Amino acid sequence: MTAPRFLPCIKCLIAALVIAIAAALAFIYSGLYPVGADDHHTPLTYWALETLRERSVDRASSGIEVPADLDRSERLLAGGADYNDMCAGCHLKPGKDESDFTLGLNPAPPNLTQPHQGEEDLESRAQHRFWVIKHGIKASGMPAWGPNHDDERIWSMVAFLRRLPELSPEQYQVLTARGSAEAPHH
Amino acid sequence: MTYKTLRWLAVLPALILVLAVQAHEPSEHMEEAEKPKCSEMKDMDHAEMDMDDPVMQAMMKKCKQHMDKKDADSKESEHRHSESDDDATRKSQHDH
Numbered sequence: 001m002t003a004p005r006f007l008p009c010i011k012c013l014i015a016a017l018v019i020a021i022a023a024a025l026a027f028i029y030s031g032l033y034p035v036g037a038d039d040h041h042t043p044l045t046y047w048a049l050e051t052l053r054e055r056s057v058d059r060a061s062s063g064i065e066v067p068a069d070l071d072r073s074e075r076l077l078a079g080g081a082d083y084n085d086m087c088a089g090c091h092l093k094p095g096k097d098e099s100d101f102t103l104g105l106n107p108a109p110p111n112l113t114q115p116h117q118g119e120e121d122l123e124s125r126a127q128h129r130f131w132v133i134k135h136g137i138k139a140s141g142m143p144a145w146g147p148n149h150d151d152e153r154i155w156s157m158v159a160f161l162r163r164l165p166e167l168s169p170e171q172y173q174v175l176t177a178r179g180s181a182e183a184p185h186h
Numbered sequence: 187m188t189y190k191t192l193r194w195l196a197v198l199p200a201l202i203l204v205l206a207v208q209a210h211e212p213s214e215h216m217e218e219a220e221k222p223k224c225s226e227m228k229d230m231d232h233a234e235m236d237m238d239d240p241v242m243q244a245m246m247k248k249c250k251q252h253m254d255k256k257d258a259d260s261k262e263s264e265h266r267h268s269e270s271d272d273d274a275t276r277k278s279q280h281d282h
Contacts, residue, residue, distance in 0.1 A: 071240050072240060073240045073241075073243035073244035073247060074244075075240075076240055076241060076244040077244050077247065077248065080244075163240070163241055166241075167241070170223065170226050171241065171245060173220075173222065173223050174222040174223060174224065174226075174227065174245050174248050174249060175222075175241070175244055175245060175248065176220075177220040177221055177222040177223075177248070178219055178220060179219045179220055179221035179222065180221070180222075180248075181221065181222050181224045181248060181249050181250070
């Protein structure tokens with residue numbers, strides 16, 4: 001008849017908890033955790049972080065209303081120029097498949113010139129992207145662009161991202177150039 | 187826990203700073219007021235362009251000035267363009 005005595009052992013539980021917290025604190029203060037970006041997480045940590053991110057973005061972005069005019073050419077031009085200025089260093093552009101940022105950041109920025117993998121529909125992908133661009137992702141290199149860019153500008157980048165994987169380097173150059181066309185010399 | 191959080195507070199601004207510095211590298215700088223390279227478009231076969239495609243519409247808009255100037259006199263057409271850019275898209279959308 002010893003089993004029942006284990007169940008109400010609240011003192012043991014509290015002691016275990018205190019020890020766990022103390023151990024966690026000792027670990028943090030010890031400096032033993034390798035914080036270098038070139039030190040990779042274990043597969044389990046990657047899975048936990050990725051799942052955490054996906055579930056969180058999914059939930060937070062689910063009510064966002066996607067504008068009906070993401071197809072407009074004006075959006076592509078506005079979003080293209082912004083993308084080239086602010087994002088291409090990390091997320092690449094046609095004809096480029098690595099940069100200092102894709103090599104050095106952990107988690108690495110996804111290559112947005114590649115066709116998107118995953119089975120979510122266009123609508124929720126647009127919601128996700130809008131949310132991530134506006135709010136950024138904590139403890140990764142992805143900044144929040146919301147503080148300095150209004151929603152319209154962000155939607156234009158979302159619109160541009162939809163077409164980015166099919167652009168050739170030449171098309172990309174024309175769409176993203178901020179300057180205006182030069183008259184051909186006669 | 188606080189240390190970890192604080193660390194990110196320090197790392198993120200640093201990253202953004204690095205990016206700002208990167209944008210001032212000479213090679214990046216050249217791109218700042220980059221002009222669209224429209225000459226490739228000029229050589230395209232107009233019959234094969236899909237004018238319903240927003241990408242094509244956007245490229246046309248970007249290169250309109252360039253393409254028109256092939257046969258129009260510079261000053262007048264430049265003036266016309268600054269006003270008619272919007273009409274042009276609307277028209278091309280209505281065409282279909």
